[in-house]
Amino acid sequence: MRQFIVLGHEAPTTPDFSLDDLAGSAGRLDALCRCVNSAFFLSHDFRSDVRLFLVLQDELTIRFEGDELRRLNPDERSTAALIRKALEAKSEAIGHMEAESTPGVYISKRDFEAVLDTASRDSTVIELHEDGSPVVDVEPPERPLFVLSDHGDFTEEEADLLAEKSDQRVRLGPKLVHGNHAMTVAHNYLDTKGYTDY
Amino acid sequence: MRQFIVLGHEAPTTPDFSLDDLAGSAGRLDALCRCVNSAFFLSHDFRSDVRLFLVLQDELTIRFEGDELRRLNPDERSTAALIRKALEAKSEAIGHMEAESTPGVYISKRDFEAVLDTASRDSTVIELHEDGSPVVDVEPPERPLFVLSDHGDFTEEEADLLAEKSDQRVRLGPKLVHGNHAMTVAHNYLDTKGYTDY
Numbered sequence: 221m222r223q224f225i226v227l228g229h230e231a232p233t234t235p236d237f238s239l240d241d242l243a244g245s246a247g248r249l250d251a252l253c254r255c256v257n258s259a260f261f262l263s264h265d266f267r268s269d270v271r272l273f274l275v276l277q278d279e280l281t282i283r284f285e286g287d288e289l290r291r292l293n294p295d296e297r298s299t300a301a302l303i304r305k306a307l308e309a310k311s312e313a314i315g316h317m318e319a320e321s322t323p324g325v326y327i328s329k330r331d332f333e334a335v336l337d338t339a340s341r342d343s344t345v346i347e348l349h350e351d352g353s354p355v356v357d358v359e360p361p362e363r364p365l366f367v368l369s370d371h372g373d374f375t376e377e378e379a380d381l382l383a384e385k386s387d388q389r390v391r392l393g394p395k396l397v398h399g400n401h402a403m404t405v406a407h408n409y410l411d412t413k414g415y416t417d418y
Numbered sequence: 419m420r421q422f423i424v425l426g427h428e429a430p431t432t433p434d435f436s437l438d439d440l441a442g443s444a445g446r447l448d449a450l451c452r453c454v455n456s457a458f459f460l461s462h463d464f465r466s467d468v469r470l471f472l473v474l475q476d477e478l479t480i481r482f483e484g485d486e487l488r489r490l491n492p493d494e495r496s497t498a499a500l501i502r503k504a505l506e507a508k509s510e511a512i513g514h515m516e517a518e519s520t521p522g523v524y525i526s527k528r529d530f531e532a533v534l535d536t537a538s539r540d541s542t543v544i545e546l547h548e549d550g551s552p553v554v555d556v557e558p559p560e561r562p563l564f565v566l567s568d569h570g571d572f573t574e575e576e577a578d579l580l581a582e583k584s585d586q587r588v589r590l591g592p593k594l595v596h597g598n599h600a601m602t603v604a605h606n607y608l609d610t611k612g613y614t615d616y
Contacts, residue, residue: 258599354610395461396460408590408595418552
């Protein structure tokens with residue numbers, strides 16, 4: 221099982237946004253939709269061994285469960301529509317209990333700390349950091365958890381939480397890349413067992 | 419300079435498509451828009467040393483020139499709007515002569531063969547193929563040209579043309595991935611000088 225947590229700092233927490241303006245008034249939801257795409261899609265196939273958490277403004281969390289997802293398409297607009305449906309089901313999520321809005325998509329009122337606490341159990345938490353070890357020198361863990369931020373940086377509090385929980389600090393390359401691109405590189409690193417198995 | 423050619427088999431060749439239905443009636447233009455994203459975007463930065471050709475139904479070619487682009491945003495919808503603007507300028511493109519529709523975006527009436535012929539000059543043409551050599555065993559070329567297909571496979575004619583021109587046949591990993599993900603992995607391979615420089 222591969223897990224990813226992506227923090228959306230400006231992402232909407234209510235469903236009243238337009239699918240026509242994801243990159244604008246919808247708080248850069250387009251960036252999170254691309255992370256969903258990178259998490260799950262293969263050519264004519266699907267990564268069912270992946271779990272993705274999107275944390276919205278440190279208030280709400282949407283969990284995508286690879287082996288249960290049914291209606292996911294690769295494009296940003298239809299992914300945003302699934303997220304909107306999840307936000308419509310928000311009132312059914314009580315405390316940390318989740319509500320399922322569409323198959324394999326769950327919403328809960330959890331913040332980053334709560335999600336990191338749950339997801340990090342039995343996982344190797346990997347912090348992507350420009351001062352980390354080259355990923356090529358790190359043995360791929362069996363149950364990795366990658367934590368990423370959207371187009372904005374981690375807040376100081378998020379960075380502290382992550383540093384406390386992280387087992388490894390790695391860098392994926394010499395250039396800083398978007399979250400969805402980092403996820404694609406991470407998948408390739410894991411698929412190839414650390415660039416050894418093609 | 420890194421070059422990519424992406425073949426869009428069902429992509430629109432006229433501007434009368436809706437930005438609200440990129441994954442449907444617009445011939446999976448969403449997939450090509452994600453390739454544009456993968457070609458050019460870095461975190462808070464831009465890859466200016468990249469040239470991307472989108473070949474639409476083997477009739478028209480849109481060229482994106484990294485060091486001239488001004489109005490590119492990462493989301494699919496605004497990228498599709500740039501492509502629509504290019505298609506609106508189609509009548510100004512005479513023969514193989516290009517017309518510039520927005521800064522750094524050019525349209526011409528060129529097919530795959532003509533584009534491959536131009537782009538492959540002074541380049542190392544890399545064919546991504548499941549029977550290719552592991553990319554980790556291949557020295558990164560200085561001026562690579564990667565050729566990819568959209569969500570559909572290469573036609574027999576395209577595959578023959580490519581095999582004829584290709585200098586290297588490589589595989590990026592054990593799983594077949596979407597074109598935009600392959601581009602991201604290719605960039606990472608080049609950025610790290612073949613997984614040696616982080």
